[in-house]
Amino acid sequence: xxxxxxxxxxxxxxxFQLGPVLYGLVxxxxxxxxxxxxxxxFIGWDNYAAIFNDPxxxxxxxxxxxxxxxxxxxxxxxxLGLAMLSNRxxxxxxxxxxxxxxxxxxxxxAVSMVWLWMYSDQxxxxxxxxxxxxxxxxxxxxxxxxxxxxxxxxxxxALGSNMVLLLAGLxxxxxxxYEAARVDGANAWQQFRAVTLPGIRPMxxxxxxxxxxxxxxxxxxxxxxxxxxxxxxxxxxxxxIYTEAFQYNEMGSAxxxxxxxxxxxxxxxIVALRAGQGRRS
Amino acid sequence: xxxxxxxxRRAWPRIVALAAVTALVLLPFWWMLSLAFTxxxxxxxxxxxxxxxxxxxxxxxxxxxxxxxxxxxxxxVVAVATNCIVPVIAGYAFxxxxxRGSKPLFYVLLSTVAIPVSVTLIxxxxxxxxxxxxxxxxxxxxxxxxxxxxxxxLMLPYLVGTMNIFLSRQYFAGMDRDFAEAARIDGASxxxxxxxxxxxxxxxxxxxxAVFSFTGVxxxxxxxxxxxxxxxxxxxxxxxxxxxxxxxxxxxxLMAATILVTLPVLVVFLFNQRGFIAGxxxxxIKG
Numbered sequence: 001x002x003x004x005x006x007x008x009x010x011x012x013x014x015x016f017q018l019g020p021v022l023y024g025l026v027x028x029x030x031x032x033x034x035x036x037x038x039x040x041x042f043i044g045w046d047n048y049a050a051i052f053n054d055p056x057x058x059x060x061x062x063x064x065x066x067x068x069x070x071x072x073x074x075x076x077x078x079x080l081g082l083a084m085l086s087n088r089x090x091x092x093x094x095x096x097x098x099x100x101x102x103x104x105x106x107x108x109x110a111v112s113m114v115w116l117w118m119y120s121d122q123x124x125x126x127x128x129x130x131x132x133x134x135x136x137x138x139x140x141x142x143x144x145x146x147x148x149x150x151x152x153x154x155x156x157x158a159l160g161s162n163m164v165l166l167l168a169g170l171x172x173x174x175x176x177x178y179e180a181a182r183v184d185g186a187n188a189w190q191q192f193r194a195v196t197l198p199g200i201r202p203m204x205x206x207x208x209x210x211x212x213x214x215x216x217x218x219x220x221x222x223x224x225x226x227x228x229x230x231x232x233x234x235x236x237x238x239x240x241i242y243t244e245a246f247q248y249n250e251m252g253s254a255x256x257x258x259x260x261x262x263x264x265x266x267x268x269x270i271v272a273l274r275a276g277q278g279r280r281s
Numbered sequence: 282x283x284x285x286x287x288x289x290r291r292a293w294p295r296i297v298a299l300a301a302v303t304a305l306v307l308l309p310f311w312w313m314l315s316l317a318f319t320x321x322x323x324x325x326x327x328x329x330x331x332x333x334x335x336x337x338x339x340x341x342x343x344x345x346x347x348x349x350x351x352x353x354x355x356x357x358v359v360a361v362a363t364n365c366i367v368p369v370i371a372g373y374a375f376x377x378x379x380x381r382g383s384k385p386l387f388y389v390l391l392s393t394v395a396i397p398v399s400v401t402l403i404x405x406x407x408x409x410x411x412x413x414x415x416x417x418x419x420x421x422x423x424x425x426x427x428x429x430x431x432x433x434x435l436m437l438p439y440l441v442g443t444m445n446i447f448l449s450r451q452y453f454a455g456m457d458r459d460f461a462e463a464a465r466i467d468g469a470s471x472x473x474x475x476x477x478x479x480x481x482x483x484x485x486x487x488x489x490x491a492v493f494s495f496t497g498v499x500x501x502x503x504x505x506x507x508x509x510x511x512x513x514x515x516x517x518x519x520x521x522x523x524x525x526x527x528x529x530x531x532x533x534x535l536m537a538a539t540i541l542v543t544l545p546v547l548v549v550f551l552f553n554q555r556g557f558i559a560g561x562x563x564x565x566i567k568g
Contacts, residue, residue: 001471002378009371010390012441017393020404027403034407085299090292098554099303102310105550106543107500109518113525113539114313117532122324124312156306217397220502224522241399246507251403258399265397 028255035249047256057257059232060240061264067151067236068215068268075155076207079162084196086163087170097167101160108157112224115153116140119225146226146234153221158214162207169203170196205276209269216265237261317536339531340524340538345512349520349542355432356516357498360439364494365487367441372449373475377461387450393443398503401438406507409434430510437508439498445490452486453479492553496546517542 028047030040051057082100086093103111118124119139126136139149177195186194197204219238222228228235228243237257245254316325318332321339340346374380375387409428412418417425428434456479464474480487505516515523521538 002374002380002383005374005378005471005475006371006380006383006386009367009441009446010386012367013390013393013443013446016405016408016438016440017396017401017443018389020401020408021393021396023404023407024400034410082299082302085295088292088295090296092296093299094554096299096303098551099307101554102547102550103306105496105546106310107502107518107546109500109502109522110539110543111309113521113535114309116525116530117316117536118309118312120530120532124309156309159306213395213397217399220518223502223506224525238399241402242503242507245403245406251407255400255403258397258403262397262400266395269395 083166169200173199336537339534368445376453
């Protein structure tokens with residue numbers, strides 16, 4: 001009987017999740033353009049060899065890595081600070097939690113639209129600079145700054161959900177541990193190191209892992225804000241996969257890129273999980 | 282009394298700091314509103330001097346928002362409905378009606394959560410294109426355009442969320458098995474036991490599944506981008522980007538369109554804040 005209840009869901013997942021993974025794996029060893037009449041042609045490791053010799057792909061990997069590594073620590077540290085600030089019951093605390101969470105609720109496409117205007121020539125950022133007598137900049141079209149501009153937006157967007165998760169983590173830390181630490185004469189920093197940090201370690205690890213997974217797949221924000229430019233300095237791997245597959249119709253090499261990205265995300269995740277385990281006392 | 286007063290006094294720096302950060306975080310949304318209500322050609326200020334709704338009118342006409350809203354509504358409603366049934370009943374079975382091999386099967390299904398979208402994107406696109414007997418295709422999926430550029434193609438990847446199977450199993454596992462025993466002794470079928478006893482107790486779970494399916498499908502961008510080829514299969518997220526791409530961007534109308542597209546999600550969020558936030562931490566702690 002149980003089997004009968006599971007069959008519809010299992011069938012769907014096998015056909016539309018696991019099936020595509022295998023299909024994608026086959027494609028990644030093939031040369032295939034959907035416009036041509038002929039089907040995929042098996043070419044072995046050629047796609048993988050080609051993308052590793054492709055400077056464009058190398059640049060996209062570096063952009064993706066830099067994007068993850070510069071957004072992640074900032075957003076987690078600020079979110080933890082906010083979580084600690086709001087980890088006390090006082091009037092109106094719910095209002096702040098809700099307000100801070102709003103950017104997470106609004107779709108990436110929509111918030112990217114808002115920031116597209118904020119970064120535009122007459123946008124809010126330049127207006128504020130103008131108010132302080134500074135000259136405006138073209139935030140999204142300078143080679144050095146475009147990825148940073150996108151990163152600021154992503155930090156802003158990720159704060160709320162990270163904060164809520166870390167808050168849930170903070171609330172599992174037993175209050176009497178702080179009491180005991182205080183009796184032992186621990187100052188605020190020592191309490192943080194000895195009680196808070198170990199207490200929220202599982203949740204902190206979860207937050208970092210989820211952030212890595214989402215950030216490494218950055219796409220909509222790039223599509224809206226920069227279209228991968230200028231000169232590929234904001235072309236993430238996911239954006240490159242999209243252009244390779246759907247603009248140049250190279251489904252085989254795009255699939256190979258997708259599996260390399262998969263391996264990259266899995267690697268980063270394992271590192272984060274290892275670090276999160278830490279020393280057990 | 283004294284202790285209480287000291288506590289509130291010590292809370293002030295927190296409140297001020299939180300208020301400042303919250304204001305800063307919400308500032309872009311204020312400007313978005315302000316820009317949407319400012320007449321075209323006028324400079325934007327914190328509060329529009331002559332508020333107007335003409336940007337909203339322009340947005341609805343120019344960005345094909347009516348079709349986009351219709352399509353997004355259909356795919357979202359269907360996905361919410363299927364996700365509240367198929368993965369939920371599977372999760373129930375994994376928790377209460379174990380069968381030979383149910384545990385490994387559960388972990389195989391769960392493992393798909395970790396697969397990046399880009400890995401399945403291209404195969405799913407090709408599967409939609411070669412879908413048998415759709416869009417002029419023959420039984421073997423040749424000849425036509427399949428499910429591409431259709432509402433059916435848009436909904437394809439959304440119908441069953443693996444995470445919902447997992448959430449449902451966790452939820453039902455926390456429930457007592459004695460109810461089912463009693464029902465079975467009374468001669469109720471398994472389906473009846475589930476539908477009449479366990480499902481009514483799972484309202485919080487259903488709310489969570491519904492809310493997350495709703496936002497996930499309504500907000501998705503990449504899948505509609507690859508599967509939609511013309512205005513007839515556009516979605517709300519797609520519609521706002523085509524609007525932005527049209528050469529000289531009219532930011533006022535663009536912001537108006539973005540507000541309209543975001544409004545349904547914001548309304549659902551504001552009515553279900555607790556559900557949202559509880560759902561997040563649920564997935565976090567147990568995941």
